[in-house]
Amino acid sequence: MKRTLILAASALALAVPGVYVAADDALPKVESPPPVRISPSQYQQSVADIFGTSIKVTGRFEPEVRDEGLMALGGRKVSITDTGLERYDDLARTVAAQVIDAKHRAALIPCTPQNVKAADDACTRAFVTSIGRLVYRRALTDAEISRKVKAAGDAANTLHDFYAGISAVVADMLISPNFLFRQRDIEPDPAHAGSMRLTGYAKATTLASFLWNTAPDDLLLKAAESGDIHTKDGLKRQVDRMVSAGSMEGGVRAFFSDMLGFSDFETLSKDPNFFPRYTLKVRDQSEEQTLRTIVDHVVKRQGDYRDLYTTPNTFLTRSLAALYNVPLVELVDNGQPERWIPYSYQPGDPRAGILAQASFVALHSPSGRTSPTGRGKALRENILCQAVPPPPGNVDFKFVQDTSNPVYKTTRDRLTAHRSEAMCAGCHKITDPIGLALENFDSAGGYRTEENGAKIDTSGDLSGVKFDGPVGLAKVLHDDPALTSCVAKRVFSYGAGRAPLPGEAEFALVQKKFTDSKYNVLELMRQVAMSDALYILPAPKTP
């Protein structure tokens, strides 16, 4: 069937949804879904997978936008600014320079030019054809290949350097919308006359992004090229292969980083006068600690998701162990990066579970004091998918911020005084009873039992269930149905690019399978990956 993709003239306009106009006038106009800007971690992982982990991606990315609790959804609504384009250009040139350097060229370029001081079209064509398919997540057309071979040849002949030409074409591909955006092209669906579907490449790209947080590998692209990915069995083969592959760890990390709001680590700092053990290294390690804990529990042990909030098992470095005030014996040579050592808390230890880790209690606290409200809000919004209204514009923080007030020694005292103002009380009832349960952890994540000489009261309640302390909170949270329904909703949204609709059958099925699997997150991701929700197109507009 003849079709034409209508595109704007500028290269970046490829990010704009295309419209297929079928030659058959009986077919409706169908807009392809908007492309999705790849995230910084997807950019980095794609470069690592395509060119190898020794290629360093150094530089800044366009800021991400959170939408409905996920950056992954925000990525569907953003384009690239002029400044961002310059950043991507810098990144692309940096990567391209490494690809052709003496250390990498032999491994990454599949041929040796006849003359290193001039163009070699045949060698360039071989390189562009193989690498281009991985970078663009689809096979390049002959016209695209010819254009890139010519551009590389012009550069090589002008600069008298074959590899300069290769570098130019690599940089060109990495700045292309075909790389920076996940294109979701559509085609007529032969199984359903008159309907359109995502192309095999678009499906493969969606799957790789969702499960591996990267570009499709060769096998996935082959499944797209053969059409295997369009069959239920073919899709299942790919999903099963991907879920059991080592790259799944990257996908799980990316999802939980997004869900738990770890992008906020970039701007997190603590007052070194109050929290000297919270170094920059500790900040970075605290994020990694939680991701390691999650990967170990979810991927390696395939444990019950709810147990993440009570598990005594984690990983520590010497620096983190000092922050948490636990001993950790490390015999690695001095000067080497700190090793991650498995660590298990004793039963009943309040530091068990990921809520007690600095990635939660420190991430959701201001620089110099704790914020039960901020922690409670984060728990409600990020982990239970419950909305917390924003504070009014004229809120008075005089009690909350006065940490040296001799009358209000503990944060609970100060918040109680703050809540006496009617305009504040409503929202704080939602956040504070759970946030106060974590008051045993200071702003940096260190454990404490007193504040300003007064014993800390960590009692609270969640959904009407009373508890005491972080251990009690974790147990109540563990048994709260909102915990599992929230992660199911987030995984669904993360994969499908939209929140589940009320009563949506696809989501109900995903939830059931998740429950049946005893809350195995890999099974949850597998079900979402198999769900039509990832691949279904918006309803066609009537002419």
Add this chain to the structure above:
Amino acid sequence: MNLKRMLRPSSSVLAAGALVASAIAAAPAHAETRGYVVSWFATATYSQDFKNNCPQNKNGGRYGNSVKALMTIGYTEEEAVKIMATQDALLGPEYMKKIESRARVNGKPASIYNYPEAVADPMIELSSGKYAFGFDLGSKNNDAKFEDPETHLKVDNQLWRAVGCVESFKAVAPDIPYFEDLTWHLMIDSAPAWAFQVTGDDLSKDGKVTVTFDKTVQHLMRDASGNVMTNATYVIDPSPRSHNVFQGEIKDGELRINSGNLYLEGELPYYTEISLANTHMRIKQESDGKLLGYWGGYTDWKKFVYMYTARGGINGEDVVGMYHALKKLADYNPDPKSGQNQMISTAYRMEATTVYLATTDGKIIAKPGSLPAPAAEKVADK
């Protein structure tokens, strides 16, 4: 003199250390043990009263010592001052080469830093003040003793008498001598930490304790303020070479040890080791849980002065003058043949930070925690 000889650990100290190591007694099962690393230490200076300590004020700093150095190679003072007006902070190599090679060994020019004894004693000014930090090490010469400004007891600290008027030792606590400060903070990230354990039946109150010093396998770990991180875990180096056990007592919140010999191997450019005979220590807990106090004892004066001669008096010290002063004032362990004392009384100010200590097999042998607060603070608490 052969400098290699100067670098050898004192044989008497080493022998004593080995004896101590072989006599380690296991702590009682019910005992509790606190762990610390030395977060900094330095020569204990008392420069609050520099005018009385050094009434002549004749040693000078970098400039004054450069003028004097020029005079040692034949310039008049007037000529030296004129030369200095043409120089940067340090004398140029055309002068330094002559100054540094003015020692004579077998009639040939030799380095004053390698052969300071082959240069005439310039008679630097010695500290004649009343006060110095330290301990009474039992010397018989009462006239040579200082008074400790904190304990007001007579103390032996002839090292302070030798260097107390040297410009770079002019430091009032909490400041510490410039080069000890500089090199400590430059090097602690790449030098094994020194640790000690305090073991007692009940460390919430005064009583008898055992204090065990060791070198650790790890370097010191810093916190976000650049200080030593509290509550990190260090593994004790299993080598007995730096293992030292002392009996002691906490009284009125002050920890003291019974005297003995201490040897801690190091990798710092200045203090390559801590080697003290007749070691004393007194230390108290500060409000932040760190310990602050003093070590004292007799140390090898040649090793001390080598820290300066090896660097050519980089901060303008008259190292030849320091060499002769330390040699003259050395007050312990005479050489059987020459009668020259090989060690000199001294004191260090030091701070210790709470940590976990472990053995190489992973056993935690000491934890962070508190020691009894000093009596004055207990009163204040009430």
